[in-house]
Amino acid sequence: MRFFPESTLLQLEFDKVKDLLAAHARTELGKARCHDLRIHTKKEFIDLELSQTAEYKMILDSGQYFPNDFTLAIQKELKLLAIPGSSLSGEQFLMIRRLSDSASQIFRWFDAEKRNMYPGMAKVIDNLYDEKNIREMIDEVLDDIGQVRDHASEELASIRSSLYRKRNELRKLFDRIVAKLRKQGYLADTEESFMNGRRVLAVFAEQKRMVKGVMHAESDSRRTSFIEPEETTELNNDIFSLEHEESREVYRILRNLTQSLSVYAPLLQSYYRMNGDFDFIRAKARLAIDIGASHPMVIDQAHIELQEARHPLLLLFNAKTGKPTIPVNLKLDAQNRILVISGPNAGGKTVTLKTVGLLQLMMQSGLLVSAGADSRMGIFKQLMIHIGDTQSLEFELSTYSSHLKNMKHFLEHANGKTLFFIDELGSGSDPNLGGAFAEVILEELARKHAFGIVTTHYLNLKVMAQKVPGIINGAMQFDEQNLLPLYKLQVGKPGSSYTFSIAERIGLDKRLINR
Structure with missing residues (x-):
């Protein structure tokens, strides 16, 4: 997936989601995969990762036990095992044995019934097998605490x-x-x-x-x-000599064992990766439980249909204080590709925009989303965003110049597989001129069949959304009686900025309001 600007993931707070995900991982490989979360554009990859996460979540929800308890970092030991002439210690062999035993338990867990129930997770062990000889060779030489057995030679x-x-x-x-x-x-x-x-x-x-x-x-x-x-000197000398011989013989035995097991180094590396994969899937399932996430239906076209969608970070924050998180329902399809949201400041326009953007990133990276299970989400290959003040001191660009520079990129690169988000389109300039430019930009994005959400206060954009095919209005609802935002999106009609109502609420002189 391509992004513009480079700070897109940061602006949508995807990095915070990855941090939450990594906190659930227990292995080095699992944490690395969480931080290096890949955002896919191919449906088969997305479907597989979503299925794996949903299946592991099902296991956790049902209270079942899945045997991925191996958490040791043994990359160094596995590398040494593959190097000719190297020698591992007894303690290092015990760690390798634990890895082999953990893999064996996972293979046994996936009986015929569980392979049918959890086909996505079962794909992780495709082309892998349980090699008992690894454990038998180690057990023949070492005892339970890693000491070489007397009969080893x-x-x-x-x-x-x-x-x-x-x-x-x-x-x-x-x-x-x-x-x-x-x-x-x-x-x-x-x-x-x-x-x-x-x-x-x-x-x-x-x-x-x-x-x-x-x-x-x-x-x-x-x-x-x-x-x-x-x-006792002579006896001590004899013992010292025998202890030296013992050390040399133990080293020879361990070196031979290292050489014998080296043929299994690639298989053990596969076990290690498999263990990290299951840890990564487990972390995704744990995060899904935290945010009450569901498995949306994925369709291989540009489409957004979110039901009861909530911003995952806001959901977690509000849960700590006992506040409700107002859900969002919206649909963008081939007929209505661009949503123009209007309404009062601090009414939830930007949060709505960020919710859709973040959930799209999560879904395409194989994470379950904090939305209803009846949500349907398409796949985009490009995501572009313009939120907040993006002044560039380096190029001495004003806010509006920077805004136009970004819009130029949007217009040059947008297509039917693009998802864009623009907060306050056309702001930072004369309302008439800025509104006119915003109208042209929006019309051109619609012509290119791009999908997106735009927030605005401009009246001409609200009027335009009712006339131009492919563009629809949306409003953030407002309690006019108590003059408070409701944070609810209503699709189909434009919203008001409630300028006079808010001025009256804060106690501005009525004579000034009437003037």
Whole structure:
């Protein structure tokens, strides 16, 4: 989809919708997809994404469990797995196993019945399969906490068996030495400790010459010396050597496992993307629940038919304060393509315009919309917007010059697949001249079969809308008795600015009003 100007998405607050969406995502890939939300122009893509979101929302609404609980970020581990000669740690293999297990649960969830019930979501797992061998290979080598099992190799089993015997010998010998020195009163209260991986005695400093061995360190107070008894030195050396052999063998086993599993690296990458896809769909479903969204009917032509449509951000804001959000109902089709909305300031004209624009963006990006399920929405390939004061200091353009510059772009690029929004068309100039230009611009946009919404106070545009084919009037309703806006759009007739009524309401002198 093409946009003009570049700030279109920002002006329609699409960035805020993406932020709300990303807040529901639990994975790095899911959040990235939320922030990089694509706006489609092909019906098949839009239909698929809307169906997936609606199906996941159905799962959440019914209280069912869907097993996409894997939230770890393991892109680095999956990259390493595919690099020849690399080696993953036991902890990293456990994360990969969890990914494989999560994928397996998802595949099992999609039995024949659920594939029929949720065909959109089932497309995510098309061409994927559960490879049990991944988990079996990891389980054969590692235990539940990621430690390499003794039987992972004959060499490791032998080393660990020798280590077990040597450590037992050391423990018995050391216990005898401790008991002997304790009786002699040479040991401090702590009696023993570990220094550099070796078991040492905690000896009173004044008695250190009475104990033969290697002194490793002293306490900060220098009152205690840590000595490795000479009787245990050989055993400690044997254990140190065996531990080094064990580390080397563990590394070799993990490296071999990495190499063996590397053939599944592409499949595991697919599992990871699948998990991110389901997280993204879940986030869209969660947002849909937040804003009471529905799945509109999508038609492959320029068309807007919104029922009970509400601005999603305004809806969430009003919900916090307990205020109602007034819905919008409008229809733009081949016969009535352009809606001219008039009415008092702060009556809801711009909000109506932004509601339609934002919901169109949401629908074409696969998000359910905060409108009735009987809404029908078409597809546009170009969206153009002119809202508020768009002065360009860089080009020293006045508000009206900037306005005309934008209108020039609209007229040069508009076509039957364009959706445009213009707030206060023709404003910023002499009412007669500005109104005349606005009339020509609107007539030309109608001739190009573009769809759009225009807000105005100009009487000539209201008159024009009743005469030119393809253009219709709309009015924001106003409570004349209480002089308050009702924020309701009424299509088919023009609105008043209620200039005199509002002047009277704020207490302007009646003599001045009568003059």
